[in-house]
Amino acid sequence: MxxxxxxxxxxxxxxxxxxxxxxxxxxxxxxxxxxxxxxxxxxxxxxxxxPAVEKAAYGTLPEACDTLSEKTLKDLVPEAKSLKGKTGKSDDTSSRATCSWNSLDNKGVDGSQFRWLHVSLMRFDSDEALGSGEQRAEKYYAKQLADAKATEDAKEVAAEPVAGTGDTATMVSYELKKKEGTFRQQSLVTRVENVVVTVDYNGAGLAGQSSPKTKTLVEGATKAGQEAVEAVTEANAEGAKDSGKKSGKDADGKDSGDNDGQGADPGKS
Structure with a gap:
């Protein structure tokens, strides 16, 4: 069962x-x-x-040839054929812009005075892989200073901080002796937010003329740097007009592109 x-x-x-x-x-x-x-x-x-990477403070640049006032240009390059300057080539003018001017005051048998002025603007966007725009600008600022101090054949190299210009600024001064004369070079490198402004200004007395005093060139480069920084700030101000152009600019004619065959810095040639 x-x-x-x-x-x-x-x-x-x-x-x-x-x-x-x-x-x-x-x-x-x-x-x-x-x-x-x-x-x-x-x-x-x-x-x-x-934390997300911080957004870059500045999103554009002014036209490099419009960063300096007519008065400053007349002081720094008094015999320039055109105060409009020579615009450098750039595939993105909102991130990179340059302009240069040169002046030759020919006094005949008494020699001549040469001046060369160059303004460079570099803007950096924030990137998750590369860092914030400001961090990237800080690295470029340091590189610009290092390059200026390491100029080949430079003599009496000196670097001094400059107050009242951007967030941080340094003036690098040196001399280059060439067969034409002694070129005294001033390179002002300054950073404002995520933009680096570099002003190169040099002068030389040729064919018997004395070279300009370093103090005079430093003052001129500092003035140019302050105006360029102001132009960058104005170009990025809310409601900014005309890309930060200043009043009193030379408005006659177009850029002739004529630089007397001296388009490059003779102090770095």
């Missing part, structure tokens, strides 16, 4: 084994999936909590 019941019990027990195994397998898969989901949530949470 009990054998059929015992046999039925064994059959049911054996039949239940695969069900348990399948259930066990499903339970294991669910646990693994839950762990993966938890990891994904943790990674997403960490990414969300990570």
């Amino acid at each position: 009990h054998r059929p019941a015992q046999r039925l019990t064994r059959i049911l027990a054996c039949a239940a084994v695969p069900v348990i195994l399948v259930a066990s397998g499903c339970s294991s898969d669910d646990s693994s999936g839950a762990e993966d989901a938890q990891k994904d949530r943790s990674a997403s949470s960490a990414a969300a909590s990570a």
Whole structure:
């Protein structure tokens, strides 16, 4: 009487084994999936909590040839054929812009006075991989200073901080002796927010003329640097008009592009 019941019990027990195994397998898969989901949530949470790179303060640049006032240009390059300057080539003028001027005051047999002025503007955007615009500008500022101090054949190299120009500024001065005369070079490098402004200004007395005093050139380069920084700030001010152009600019004619064949800094040639 009990054998059929015992046999039925064994059959049911054996039949239940695969069900348990399948259930066990499903339970294991669910646990693994839950762990993966938890990891994904943790990674997403960490990414969300990570500080985003700070947005760059300045988003544009003024035209480099419009950064200096007519008065300053007449003081620094008094015999320039055109105060419009020579615009440098750039594939993105909102990030990189340059302009140069030169002046030759020919006094005939008494010699001549040469001046060369160059303004460079570099703007850096914020980038998650490279850092904020300001951090990138700080690195470029340091590189510009290092390059100026390491100019080949430079003599009497000196570097001094300059107050009242951007967030930080340094003037690098040196001399280069060439067959034409002694060129006294001033390189003012300044950073304002995420923009680096570099002003190169040099002068030389040629064919018997005395070279200008370093103090005079330093004052001129400092004035140019202050105006260029102001132009950058104005170009990025809310509601700024005319890309930060100053009043009193030389407005006659177009850029002639004539630089007396002296388009490059003779002090760095």
